[in-house]
Amino acid sequence: MLSPALPVARPDFYLAPGAATPEVDFRFHSGRLLLRGVSCPEDAAVFYDRLFRPLTPYLANLDHGEVALTLALTRLDADSANQLLTLADLLNNAQAKGSRVHCHVFHDEDDARLQAFHRVLAHEFPGLLAAPLAQVA
Structure with missing residues (x-):
């Protein structure tokens, strides 16, 4: 008789900030997601795809958990803003599942x-925002 499989813990995901890319600190174990700094990468789709690859299955399997995203950006280009709307859609889907x-x-x-x-x-x-817009400290 096989024993039930234990859930596999998702490793946290970190990218150091670059001149045109934000610090990315996804602490999946605690449900804390952070993007901080400048988001003006040369190819926003490629950069954000690196983030979406671990984030998408995490959010899809959140199973009524809790997650908090902090966007503390000092600069944002139009392509990054579009990618962040995709991120918001992923978060909205997780919220819709409970x-x-x-x-x-x-x-x-x-x-x-x-x-x-x-x-x-x-x-x-509207259901995603936890607080009004505030300035980066």
Whole structure:
């Protein structure tokens, strides 16, 4: 008789910040996701695909868990904003399946694009935002 398989723990995911890419710190074991710094990669689709590969199955299997995303970006380009909407869609899907999802968005006072992104997020995914837009400390 086979014993039931134990769930495999997902390893945390970390990328150090670059000149045009944010620090990425996905602590799957605690449900804490962080993007901090500049998000203006040369190819946003390629950069964010690296993040979505471990994140998508994590969120799909969250099973009524809790996850908090912190976006503390000082600069955001249009391509990254589009990728972040894909991220919001993934989080929204996890929320629709019963998981508790909270997003905290911080911005640099000079970055109008991140402020506009927050407005879109509030309109398209109102249940995700845990707090009003705040400035990066």
